[in-house]
Amino acid sequence: MTEANALKRTxxxxxxxxxxxxxxxxxxxxxxxxxxxxxxxxxDCVAHLKQAGSREGAFRAAKPAC
Structure with missing residues (x-):
């Protein structure tokens, strides 16, 4: 083994x-x-329902922060 190969291996x-x-x-x-x-x-706050409702596709925040 040459010195160059040994250096590469190390x-x-x-x-x-x-x-x-x-x-x-x-x-x-x-x-x-x-x-x-x-x-x-x-x-940022987004528009959402403030009151519970039953409209189709309308959701409200569980705990709105704003």
């Missing part, structure tokens, strides 16, 4: 672990961003 685990760490880091950052957006955003 670097392969480092490359594989570095790639795996980068993938895990990207997934963690993406999930943190999704959690941040879910917590920080407040959707």
């Amino acid at each position: 670097r392969w685990p480092l490359v594989a672990w570095s790639l795996a760490a980068a993938v895990v880091l990207i997934v963690a950052v993406a999930n943190a961003h999704l959690v941040y957006v879910a917590v920080a955003s407040q959707p």
Whole structure:
């Protein structure tokens, strides 16, 4: 085995672990961003029924906040 082949074989685990760490880091950052957006955003109020009704296709909020 030549010295170049031995060097390539010894670097392969480092490359594989570095790639795996980068993938895990990207997934963690993406999930943190999704959690941040879910917590920080407040959707606007939408038009909905205020009183209970029985009209077809009409829904109302269980606990309206606005």
